[in-house]
Amino acid sequence: MKAFFSKKFDFNKKPNFITVLWFLVPFIALIIEGLRGDAFINNYLIFKQVFWHSLHQENLYQFYPEQYVDKNHYGPLFAVLIAPFAILPNYLGLLLWGMLNVSLLFYAVGKLPISFWGKNIILLISLIETLTSIQNLQFNPMLCSWIILSYVAIKNSQLSLAAFLIIAGTFIKIYGVVALPFIFFTKDYKKMIGYLILWTIILFCLPMFISSPEFVYQSYIDWFHVVLEKNTENINSYLNEGMQDISVMGIVKRTTGFHHLANFYFIIPAGILMLLPMYRFSKWGNTNFQLTYLAQLLIGVVIFSTSAESPTYVIAVVGFSIWYVLHAPKPTLYMYVLLILVLIFTVFSPTDLFPKILQAIVKKYALKALPCFLAWLFISYNLLFNSFDTKLAPDAKA
Numbered sequence: 001m002k003a004f005f006s007k008k009f010d011f012n013k014k015p016n017f018i019t020v021l022w023f024l025v026p027f028i029a030l031i032i033e034g035l036r037g038d039a040f041i042n043n044y045l046i047f048k049q050v051f052w053h054s055l056h057q058e059n060l061y062q063f064y065p066e067q068y069v070d071k072n073h074y075g076p077l078f079a080v081l082i083a084p085f086a087i088l089p090n091y092l093g094l095l096l097w098g099m100l101n102v103s104l105l106f107y108a109v110g111k112l113p114i115s116f117w118g119k120n121i122i123l124l125i126s127l128i129e130t131l132t133s134i135q136n137l138q139f140n141p142m143l144c145s146w147i148i149l150s151y152v153a154i155k156n157s158q159l160s161l162a163a164f165l166i167i168a169g170t171f172i173k174i175y176g177v178v179a180l181p182f183i184f185f186t187k188d189y190k191k192m193i194g195y196l197i198l199w200t201i202i203l204f205c206l207p208m209f210i211s212s213p214e215f216v217y218q219s220y221i222d223w224f225h226v227v228l229e230k231n232t233e234n235i236n237s238y239l240n241e242g243m244q245d246i247s248v249m250g251i252v253k254r255t256t257g258f259h260h261l262a263n264f265y266f267i268i269p270a271g272i273l274m275l276l277p278m279y280r281f282s283k284w285g286n287t288n289f290q291l292t293y294l295a296q297l298l299i300g301v302v303i304f305s306t307s308a309e310s311p312t313y314v315i316a317v318v319g320f321s322i323w324y325v326l327h328a329p330k331p332t333l334y335m336y337v338l339l340i341l342v343l344i345f346t347v348f349s350p351t352d353l354f355p356k357i358l359q360a361i362v363k364k365y366a367l368k369a370l371p372c373f374l375a376w377l378f379i380s381y382n383l384l385f386n387s388f389d390t391k392l393a394p395d396a397k398a
Contacts (some may be wrong), residue, residue, distance in 0.1 A: 004367045018120045022106055023099075026134045030098040033135060044094045044137040048070050051086035054079035054207060057215045061226040066194040073230055073307075074139070076207045076219040077171040083210070093368040098134045101141040105130060108145035109318070111152045113287050118325035125321040125339075126314065128347045133311040134364070143169055144178060144298065144315040149205060151294050154186050155287075163195035167203050174227070175315070178301040184278050185290055234306040240358060246313070248373050250366035258317050270304045277383035288326060289388045295323035296379045303376060310350045316372045317346060323379055334378070341371035 015266040033040055053060050053072075055093055060072050060079075072078075075144040085093040109122050133140045146165045153162035162182065169176020183192050207216045234245040236259075244252075249266045253259045274296060283289040298319025302308045327335055346369075348354050362368055 004264055016120065018123050018127075019106075022123050022130075023102060025127065026098060026102045026131055027095075029131055029135050030095050033137070034094055038090065041090065041094055041137055042068050044072065044090065044097065046070065047074075047078070047097070047137070047139075048086040048090070048093065049084045050074065050343040051079045051210075052085045054211045054215070054219075057211050060219050060220060061222045070289065071226060071230075073223075073226060074173055075171045075223050076211075076216050077168065077203055078139075079210060080170065094137055101139070101145075102130065102134060102147040105141040105314075105318070107166075108148040108152070109147060110324060112291070112322070113152075113155065114291070114322075114325060118328065121325045121328060122318065122321040125324065125343075125347075126318045128351070129314045129317040132350060134185050134337045136311040138311040138314075139173060140314050143173055144318050146176060147179045147298060147315075148294065148318075151185070151290065154182045154192070155290070157188070158187070159186065159188060159192045160195045160199075163192060163199045164203075167196060167199040170201050175301050177306070178297045181275065181278065181293070184284055231306050235259075244309055246308045246310065246366045247305055247370050248303050248369060249306060250270070250308075251373070254365045267304055270300060273380045274300050277380075280383075283315050283388055284308050289383070291322055291326055292379060292383055292386075292388075295326075296320040296376060296383060299372050299376045299379070303372050308369070310368065313346055313368065313372070317342065320372060320375050323375065338371060338375050338378070342375065345371050 004345075038045060049064065049067055050060060050072050053064075054076065060076060063071060079162045082097075085097045087093075088096070105126075106123065109119050109126075112119060112122075114122075130141055146169045150162045150165040153159070162179075166176060166182075169179065180204075183189055183196075186192055204216070204220075205213075207219075211219075226293065235249075244250075248270075249261070249263050252266070253261055277283075277289075277293055277296075280289070296319070299316045302312050302316040302319075307310070320338075324331065324335060324339060345362060345367055349359055349368055354362075
């Protein structure tokens with residue numbers, strides 16, 4: 001029996017069952033979502049109309065109740081990204097959009113300087129959270145892949161590509177700015193800054209080709225205001241125990257009752273802890289240090305955001321998974337405990353596999369964020385005090 005499972009589920013075999021699951025499960029889920037009708041693909045309808053509203057120079061951030069529920073919260077550049085899908089029938093466009101997200105994240109994980117075994121563990125841990133995001137037709141898996149690939153590009157001295165991914169991610173969803181510290185991992189930082197400026201100009205102007213300079217300029221102003229408005233809504237989400245503000249701030253406010261506690265009490269210390277590791281100049285070229293820092297950023301950008309909702313956590317879970325495989329196949333006891341907590345509270349708590357009574361408690365107190373926060377604290381400590389002298393664990397075979 002052992003020999004059978006070793007043969008069927010060998011993580012070092014190319015391709016293996018994880019690769020099949022990674023593409024097959026989201027594909028089936030997307031087919032099902034498409035068949036359920038427009039009421040179940042609201043996010044995709046919002047995304048699609050960003051292109052058409054840009055083309056017709058209609059306000060990107062108003063309510064359009066005859067087209068979809070809620071508002072668009074992505075930057076004007078998103079109109080260009082979604083354009084090839086927006087011109088297709090909904091069932092085909094959403095299928096291709098979802099599979100592009102899945103494929104890019106798969107590709108990004110595959111480009112990490114980690115063994116094939118380690119990459120498969122990352123994909124396995126992240127599969128359900130990716131599915132959650134894909135079922136909501138979200139952009140988060142693609143954004144996660146862009147952040148990872150910006151690191152990979154810098155490591156491979158592809159500075160123009162790295163700058164493009166960082167600026168594109170930031171102009172679409174502000175989370176993309178979290179990749180900026182990767183500039184410390186290249187000696188050609190002046191060239192990198194030059195590419196960042198160049199791509200900022202190009203990508204700021206790009207939507208003008210399907211609209212106008214005046215429309216794009218005004219749209220960025222409107223985007224700023226709608227993001228502030230959304231932040232206020234997220235902070236007040238405790239009033240209806242909604243799935244918004246699933247963050248460290250959300251946990252503290254909902255468990256203590258101090259709902260009006262200012263977010264900067266959390267964000268400023270978190271920002272300092274995310275920049276402090278950069279004082280370790282001698283570690284900038286250490287791949288283990290770089291990957292640990294990547295994990296910290298991927299988790300931190302989610303758990304310290306009031307905009308974090310359940311489908312956003314694919315970014316954080318991928319970050320956790322990267323950190324976990326750095327210590328595999330024999331992680332310490334606390335890492336096993338953290339893995340179990342992440343799987344239970346972060347990954348499975350929003351699914352039908354989780355008891356409804358416990359699900360209500362997790363939702364009420366935003367506990368989906370708790371395991372990732374605990375992991376983030378351990379990662380932050382590691383970045384500040386670990387020697388990073390040992391060989392990367394993922395190179396070992398399972």
